Amino acid sequence: MSEPSQHAAEDSGPGRRSVLKAGGVSAAAVMMPLAPGGAAHAAPGPSAAPRAAADIALRVNGETHRVAVEARVTLLDALRERLRLTGTKKGCDRGECGACTVLVDGRRVKSCLTLAVMQEDREITTVEGVARGERLHPVQEAFVARDAFQCGFCTPGQIMSAVACVEEGHTGSRDEIREWMSGNLCRCGCYPNIVDAVRDAAREVRR
Amino acid sequence: MSKVVGKPLRRVDARAKVTGAAQYAADARVPGAAHGFLVMSTVARGRISRIDVRAAEAAPGVLAVLTHRTMPRLRTPPGEVPYFKSFVPLQDDRIHHAGQPVALVVAGTLEQAQEAATLVEVRYDSERPRAALLDALDEAYVPPDSHDEPSEYTRGDVAAGREQAEVTVDVTYTTVTQHHNPMEPSVTLAVWDGADLTVHESAQGIGFTRSTLAEALDVPPRNVRVLSPYLGGGFGGKGPVWPHTLLTAAAAREVGRPVKLVLSRAHTYSSTGHRAETHQRLALGARRDGRLTFAEHTTTEQVSRTEQSLHAANKATRLLYGIPNLRTVQRAVRLDLPTGSFMRSPEATTSHVLECALDELSCELGVDPVELRLRNDTRVDLVTGEPFGSRYLAECFRRGAELFGWDRRDPEPRSMRDEDGLVGWGVAAAAHTGGGFPGGAARVTLSEDGTALVQSGTQDIGTGTYTVMTQVSADGLGVPTDAVRFELGDTRFPGAPLSAGSATVPCTVPGVFAACATARDTVVGMAVRDPESPLHGRDPGRITVRDGRLFVTGDPGRYDTYRAVVRRHGEPVVVNSPPQDSFSGYSTGAVFAEVCVHPRLGTVRVRRVTGVFDPGTVLNHRTARSQAIGGAIWNIGFTLTEHTLIDAHAGRVVNPNLSGYLVPVNADVPRVEVEFIDKPDPTSPALNARGFGETPSTGVTAALANAVYHATGRRIRELPLTPDKLL
Known part of the structure; x- marks a missing residue:
């Protein structure tokens, strides 16, 4: 076992992300273990090329933000690191935990699995854009009343999923809510309270 | 006497958490912060034989690629102490486990740091590792007692107890390696200002983090401030001070810029401990x-x-x-x-x-x-x-x-x-x-508007510390909860122990309550001594304090208030509790x-x-x-x-x-x-x-x-x- 070499790779194998996140560093990292002989001396490939930043306009929570981003920048990192909208959280960066869930044209999207440059002309809603001024959205109200969080880190994603879950009408029963809220992990273990909150919010919205 | 403690008060930090306003360590706004990313060992045992960082250093935006050759030497406390790991990587060429940092890349953006990390070439002289507990049971030994736990304990006469047993079961069970996986991966954001270091950290123990950083970086503890106002779960994984925290702070000093390092989910599987098999x-x-x-x-x-x-x-x-x-x-x-x-x-x-x-x-x-x-x-x-x-x-x-x-x-x-x-x-x-561990303390500042600011260097790992301490403070002072603001997660506050071992309540409640009760008594004393107070000359032992009002027990119509007493005093009243016992x-x-x-x-x-x-x-x-x-x-x-x-x-x-x-x-x-x-x-x-x-x-x-x-x-x-x- 002498002299193994490495290209440091964040991921140990192909993941769901590799399918969706073509181009840029992540795809390269994911491919590495598949390369014969450990790709230590592989050509630098696309990473050596200078990367042009694209000037794009992102419409987030009703406001238009002009931002220069490289094509490889995810929507999540654009929101957090460029637009300083840090309510949206990064839990895994590969679409497994749901902490980064935002709404794009009303649909739930894991913002770590999509690139910012793909989101021009879309209406993006983050947790910062859910309340109407001082008035919390019924989903937010219900999360507070039902104690549907503890540490609060998954909460922005849970709330975005819950807003969509209510809009989609997937709130007919506790089981239906459990199923449609299962893309968002909560490690503190607030699931029953989250289900209660989503039920309450659905009733409130329909009133 | 207790009025709010015991009630199912809604979380006082709830609004911040449902609107995205709660600022976790990675959310802190620090202008000019560079991004760190770790390169991890792919072998579990051996030595680094060669490490080539030229391609990484030449990549766009890279500020530094620190390896065991270039990372400044960090001090570790002698021996093994709880909550700190004596082994710090990037100090020599030895590899003790897979997923051990072998380089830390710092670049202008996260994408640049991640890209450069893939360009670090490492070669190892590797040895075959031993990694399965059940294959190595014959190597088991009894280590020295750890923390307060005896490695060996006996009471009574076990042989006699066996004799007395009419039914015996003798069974073998196994449990597996598991990981904490808080939703928030560990974060260190280190900011140097001359000789002063501020670290935004996802820490279950800001006090330990401060003392360990001070030791490792050889700076006086008073120069180090650790902030952890919100924590995205910890479950023990953010209890000890782990190497990435020290490496990030050292790297920030090295590059002369703030550095933010967020462990990738994969990196957390070798960087912040686990439940051992x-x-x-x-x-x-x-x-x-x-x-x-x-x-x-x-x-x-x-x-x-x-x-x-x-x-x-x-x-x-x-x-x-x-x-x-x-x-x-x-x-x-x-x-x-x-x-x-x-x-x-x-x-x-x-x-x-x-x-x-x-x-x-x-x-x-x-x-x-x-x-x-x-x-x-x-x-x-x-x-x-x-x-x-x-x-x-x-x-x-x-x-x-x-x-x-x-x-x-x-x-x-x-x-x-x-x-x-x-x-x-x-x-x-x-x-x-x-x-609870010993040492929990708190400070109360009563303002001229009649509100109280209560501060303790404890943590809220999601358990509700903010809320429960607000209740305890309100009862200790005799004020409604909306007259109290409780702050935590800052080493400038009076110290409190680690939030681990179910210890936050037993560690922190006594100090918070003591500080508040002392503040209440102090204000009562000020009132009865003040000729302008309706309570002037009354026996302080017979004064009741409720809803921010001070009155002779049984006579609530004739009262003074916190607000009036502190206003007449002309400046805020500040009371510190002494550190409490275990x-x-x-x-x-x-x-x-x-x-x-x-x-x-x-x-x-x-x-x-x-x-x-x-x-x-x-x-x-x-x-x-x-x-x-x-x-x-x-x-x-x-x-x-x-x-x-x-x-x-x-x-x-x-x-x-x-x-x-x-x-x-x-x-x-x-x-x-x-x-x-x-x-x-x-x-x-x-x-x-x-x-x-x-x-x-x-x-x-x-x-x-x-x-x-x-x-x-x-x-x-x-x-x-x-x-x-x-x-």
Whole structure:
């Protein structure tokens, strides 16, 4: 076992992300273990090329933000690191935990699995854009009343999923809510309270 | 006197958390912050033979690529101290485990840092690692006592106890490596300003983080400030101070810019500890009537090459029942793996085995498992010989049995089927240490507007510290909760210990309450001495303070107010509490579970869980209930799905992610019913409450495993209970 070499790779194998996140560093990292002989001396490939930043306009929570981003920048990192909208959280960066869930044209999207440059002309809603001024959205109200969080880190994603879950009408029963809220992990273990909150919010919205 | 404590107050930080306004460590706004990214060893044992950073350094935006050759030397405290790991990487060429940092890249953007990290070329002289506990049991040894835990403990006469036993079970169980996986991966954002260092850190112990940083970087502790106002879960993984924190702060000093390092999810599997794999043998004997005569429990746990502290304490075996003759031994096996640590309810690992073995014994004896536990209840801590402060374990079992409908259980395995499969009911005791470390302190500042700012350098890891301390402060001062702002997570506040070991309440409540009570007395004293006060000349011992008003007891019409007293005083009133003493406590409960096992697929569904707990006085029923529900859910993962798979040949984690490491999702989780006995522990200095956070994430593992046995007639002694084992 002498002299193994490495290209440091964040991921140990192909993941769901590799399918969706073509181009840029992540795809390269994911491919590495598949390369014969450990790709230590592989050509630098696309990473050596200078990367042009694209000037794009992102419409987030009703406001238009002009931002220069490289094509490889995810929507999540654009929101957090460029637009300083840090309510949206990064839990895994590969679409497994749901902490980064935002709404794009009303649909739930894991913002770590999509690139910012793909989101021009879309209406993006983050947790910062859910309340109407001082008035919390019924989903937010219900999360507070039902104690549907503890540490609060998954909460922005849970709330975005819950807003969509209510809009989609997937709130007919506790089981239906459990199923449609299962893309968002909560490690503190607030699931029953989250289900209660989503039920309450659905009733409130329909009133 | 108590008016708000005990009420189910909504979380005071709720609005911040549901609007995205709560700023976690990675959210801190620091202009000009560069991004760090680690390069990890792909081998588990050996040395770095060559490391080439030229391509990485030449990549766009890169500020530094620090390796063991270029990283400044960091000091480590001599010997092993709890909550700090003595091994720091990037100090020499040795590799102690896979996933050990071999380089730290700093670049202008996150993407640039991640890209450059892929360009670092490392070659190793690697040796074959040893990574499987069960292949190395012959190397087990008894290490020195760790923390307050004896590695070996004996009471009574175990041989005589064996003689007296009419029925004995002697069983071997195993548990697997598991990872904390808080939703927020660990974060360090280090900002130097001359000789001063500010670190935004996801830390369960800001005080330890500060002292360790000061030691490692050779700066006076007063120059180091650690901030952790919000924590995205920790579960023990953010308790110790881990190397990435020190490396990031050193790198920031090196590049002359703030540096933010967020561990990738994969990196957390080798950077912030884990629940170590164990092999446990437990012999347990009883007379025919169910009275236990002896137990002998030997736990063998993985430790690393660089540390040997153990965390799977055999506490339940020593404390939970009146076992007269007992021996517990904790052994260690060094493997080429990362260092393990405490993980939510470290005592669950061994209590699982105790509570499963008791179920086996109950079957052998033909005694109901609830009845068996009641017959062996004890009011005395047999380690110290002192009575427990208060203990309502029997009440928990009786109430739980009633809520669950336990009397409808047919004890025969495989007897309770329905259309979905084999139904099983199981029971176990929950138990965990619930005492406090010494040193908790707080400060109160009463302002001229009549509000109070209460500060303590504690943490809120999601448990509700902000909310509960607001309640405690309001009662201590005699003001409504909206007149109190409680702040934490800043080393500039009076110090408080680590938020781990269920210790936040017992550590912090006494200091907060003492500071507030002293502030109240101070203001009462100012009022009665002040000729302008309506209370001038009154006996301060007869003054009641309620809703911010001070009045002679029984005469609320004639009053002064905090606001008026402090205004006349002309400046805010500031009171510090002295650091408080430690406290030892043990919080118990009873948990009941129903499972349904598919007869052909071997899948286990959890249908319901009922838990009744005795935490002393309940300070906030809303947050306590949520924590108890969370504990049950945590244990569903522990029992059924969570397993960090380690390649025995390579020593590498195979599933360092959340798609291969399965934590429960919403659809896995049934309703969880929770009740509290809610009777005061008169010995507790924390308003008669004990630490409680970890108790509900014990017991459920065994209740589920015992339910699976009841459903199937199969006793699976290896966690997790995956379908392959039940087919």
